[in-house]
Amino acid sequence: MAKLSLSDLHAIRDREEKNLKKRDIHGRTVHVVVAMGTSGIDAGAKLTLNTLADDVEKLGLDNVIITQTGSAAPNPEPVVEVYTPKTGLVVYGSVDKEAAHRIAEEHLKGGKILEDLRIELKDKEQ
Amino acid sequence: MGFKNYILVCGGTGCESSRSDQIYHALIDEAAAQGVADQVQVIKTGCFGFCEQGPIVKILPEDSFYVQVKPEDAKELIAEHVIKGREVTRLLYNKAPHKAFEEVEDIQFYQKQMRIVLRNCGSIDPENIDEYIAAGGYKALEKVLFDMTPDDVINELKTAGLRGRGGAGFPTWMKWNFTKQENNPVKYVVCNADEGDPGAYMDRSTLEGDPHSVLEAMTICGHTVGAHQGFIYIRAEYPLAIHRLEVAMKQAREYGLLGKDILGSGFDYDIEIRLGAGAFVCGEETALLQSIEGHRGMPKPRPPFPASKGLWGKPTVINNVETWANVAQIINNGGQWFASIGTPDSHGTKVFALTGKICNSGLVEVPMGTTLREIVYDIGGGIAHGKKFKAVQTGGPSGGVITEENLDTPIDFGGLQKIGSMMGSGGMIVMDEDDCIVDVAKFYLNFTVDESCGMCAPCRIGGKSLCNILEKITQGKGEENDIKQIEQIAHAMKIGSLCALGQTAPNPVLSTLHYFPEEYKAHIVDKKCPSGKCKKLISYEINPSKCIGCTACSRKCPVGAISGEVKKPHKINGNVCIKCGVCKDTCKFSAIEIH
Numbered sequence: 001m002a003k004l005s006l007s008d009l010h011a012i013r014d015r016e017e018k019n020l021k022k023r024d025i026h027g028r029t030v031h032v033v034v035a036m037g038t039s040g041i042d043a044g045a046k047l048t049l050n051t052l053a054d055d056v057e058k059l060g061l062d063n064v065i066i067t068q069t070g071s072a073a074p075n076p077e078p079v080v081e082v083y084t085p086k087t088g089l090v091v092y093g094s095v096d097k098e099a100a101h102r103i104a105e106e107h108l109k110g111g112k113i114l115e116d117l118r119i120e121l122k123d124k125e126q
Numbered sequence: 127m128g129f130k131n132y133i134l135v136c137g138g139t140g141c142e143s144s145r146s147d148q149i150y151h152a153l154i155d156e157a158a159a160q161g162v163a164d165q166v167q168v169i170k171t172g173c174f175g176f177c178e179q180g181p182i183v184k185i186l187p188e189d190s191f192y193v194q195v196k197p198e199d200a201k202e203l204i205a206e207h208v209i210k211g212r213e214v215t216r217l218l219y220n221k222a223p224h225k226a227f228e229e230v231e232d233i234q235f236y237q238k239q240m241r242i243v244l245r246n247c248g249s250i251d252p253e254n255i256d257e258y259i260a261a262g263g264y265k266a267l268e269k270v271l272f273d274m275t276p277d278d279v280i281n282e283l284k285t286a287g288l289r290g291r292g293g294a295g296f297p298t299w300m301k302w303n304f305t306k307q308e309n310n311p312v313k314y315v316v317c318n319a320d321e322g323d324p325g326a327y328m329d330r331s332t333l334e335g336d337p338h339s340v341l342e343a344m345t346i347c348g349h350t351v352g353a354h355q356g357f358i359y360i361r362a363e364y365p366l367a368i369h370r371l372e373v374a375m376k377q378a379r380e381y382g383l384l385g386k387d388i389l390g391s392g393f394d395y396d397i398e399i400r401l402g403a404g405a406f407v408c409g410e411e412t413a414l415l416q417s418i419e420g421h422r423g424m425p426k427p428r429p430p431f432p433a434s435k436g437l438w439g440k441p442t443v444i445n446n447v448e449t450w451a452n453v454a455q456i457i458n459n460g461g462q463w464f465a466s467i468g469t470p471d472s473h474g475t476k477v478f479a480l481t482g483k484i485c486n487s488g489l490v491e492v493p494m495g496t497t498l499r500e501i502v503y504d505i506g507g508g509i510a511h512g513k514k515f516k517a518v519q520t521g522g523p524s525g526g527v528i529t530e531e532n533l534d535t536p537i538d539f540g541g542l543q544k545i546g547s548m549m550g551s552g553g554m555i556v557m558d559e560d561d562c563i564v565d566v567a568k569f570y571l572n573f574t575v576d577e578s579c580g581m582c583a584p585c586r587i588g589g590k591s592l593c594n595i596l597e598k599i600t601q602g603k604g605e606e607n608d609i610k611q612i613e614q615i616a617h618a619m620k621i622g623s624l625c626a627l628g629q630t631a632p633n634p635v636l637s638t639l640h641y642f643p644e645e646y647k648a649h650i651v652d653k654k655c656p657s658g659k660c661k662k663l664i665s666y667e668i669n670p671s672k673c674i675g676c677t678a679c680s681r682k683c684p685v686g687a688i689s690g691e692v693k694k695p696h697k698i699n700g701n702v703c704i705k706c707g708v709c710k711d712t713c714k715f716s717a718i719e720i721h
């Protein structure tokens with residue numbers, strides 16, 4: 001009697017493939033950056049980041065890469081930048097949990113820019 | 127909630143020797159101490175290949191490539207990169223953070239490479255079978271056990287045109303087919319992991335970074351030729367590779383991917399490790415089989431070939447590690463795919479261990495047909511310290527040198543043979559203007575003399591005689607007749623030795639003689655060593671017009687051979703001087719010259 005049947009092997013592969021895929025960044029075209037400076041975290045950027053990460057996983061968007069960056073003050077934080085080849089670079093301000101859900105669902109998945117959340121990025125030095 | 131960052135730490139022997147294991151543990155400890163253990167996964171992988179810059183740590187998803195990392199850097203990497211999302215610029219290879227939204231810029235070292243054999247090295251954890259399975263592992267075995275006949279497998283290898291990566295380049299499908307056709311209930315499969323060429327470490331890295339790829343291929347072969355037992359012959363001085371193999375075999379057995387009734391197919395197969403004591407001749411297949419049987423490692427006349435009468439007289443398939451590592455990919459992607467890579471003469475890729483006087487030493491895998499120039503200059507980054515390129519030694523002690531004029535020769539089995547070298551297992555040692563070609567030939571000859579098993583007189587006596595002649599030449603006692611003698615002895619060794627060790631041992635001498643006759647002549651006739659390496663043929667002298675009398679050299683000289691008054695040109699006493707070169711390295715005014 002075999003220890004592992006063919007379907008057991010497939011089950012292992014399916015389960016582990018998902019985990020390994022998360023480490024594969026090649027061919028990911030959608031890039032999300034969350035500003036995680038002290039002021040950003042204070043404004044709730046951690047919740048924003050977690051929400052985005054969870055949603056991306058839930059929606060199975062395997063072309064999305066989420067990274068963090070430093071402070072985005074003096075803009076209305078939490079600030080999230082989204083880049084897709086179609087929409088180009090879009091910056092969102094005051095991204096709370098609710099807004100994060102919308103970004104994931106409508107922009108990352110749907111490819112639609114959320115004009116009501118959009119801000120113009122102000123540079124620190126100016 | 128999944129992990130947000132993945133930290134890949136190189137766990138190859140090279141990086142482990144510069145404390146990558148400590149880095150791995152420090153990162154795990156720091157992640158826990160800073161409260162982000164649930165956000166980051168630290169993975170120890172196989173060799174990244176970029177050994178020059180090790181230890182290497184790569185953090186995903188940013189694809190930040192950190193080099194020369196120390197265990198003390200773990201705290202900063204976790205605090206800055208993982209928690210704050212800021213790259214630690216000082217440790218990055220190109221010292222500049224990635225610009226957001228730009229394509230991840232490839233490091234030039236990797237641009238011309240193509241990874242088939244090393245596909246999983248540096249991306250999966252070699253001690254976790256699940257990761258290998260996730261990366262498509264054991265798919266080929268599945269296909270072979272359930273969807274292909276043994277003849278299909280052989281045909282696929284034939285279409286692929288895979289040739290043995292151990293050096294000689296014998297078509298793999300033929301070896302398998304010979305053994306398959308033998309009518310014998312007991313057959314064996316052997317992996318030759320007795321990597322012995324100076325400077326070569328691709329087999330070690332493959333086993334360390336992706337041991338399952340070899341186990342899977344050997345199992346496929348077992349099923350194809352009708353064998354139920356495999357052996358991996360590996361030298362005991364590769365402890366990490368042995369450990370990873372043992373872990374991999376244990377996990378494969380637990381999953382029943384080795385053992386009885388594999389995947390319910392009814393096929394039984396298992397693999398054992400046999401340790402070698404590190405004799406170079408045991409890389410020769412018949413000597414290797416002798417050693418596995420417990421005898422002294424000495425070659426046997428062929429035929430009979432191992433394919434019909436090998437281990438314990440049974441039909442045996444024996445392939446090199448790198449050859450095995452190609453098999454599963456060929457089954458998965460098809461022979462056509464493999465045949466489309468490389469040159470008409472040699473398909474697929476080849477892994478080279480790039481070492482010597484090169485900027486980026488490391489492990490590189492390129493499609494066959496890549497030129498040496500691309501490997502040395504584009505991947506290797508050129509010669510270190512701005513020196514001039516002299517030659518590349520390929521094929522280890524059996525190969526020869528390749529000079530500037532042949533840098534644009536596409537590298538494949540035939541191409542290298544045509545210019546007097548050979549593929550060998552893939553060691554590539556780059557030499558610059560400071561290397562003396564006679565000295566290099568002497569080094570390789572000394573190696574083969576040490577490693578000769580002593581059975582055949584031409585190899586045993588001829589090798590030693592060649593060595594003596596070269597020694598004489600580098601001592602300044604060379605005679606015009608020496609070159610002729612070298613050629614005669616070399617010829618006798620080539621036709622009179624039983625195995626490849628003796629047959630190819632004169633190659634380094636013949637090849638250097640062919641490409642650098644003037645350098646031999648300088649040693650023999652002019653009693654000079656142009657690169658200043660042979661101590662008996664050089665003298666250090668101080669150029670009085672350049673020496674300002676700073677006394678720096680005389681204070682550094684270990685034997686007190688330099689004298690002179692302050693602010694006046696100094697002198698070296700040639701009778702006392704031991705030619706260590708410390709004065710030359712010390713002098714800031716280039717006043718010390720070699721004559």
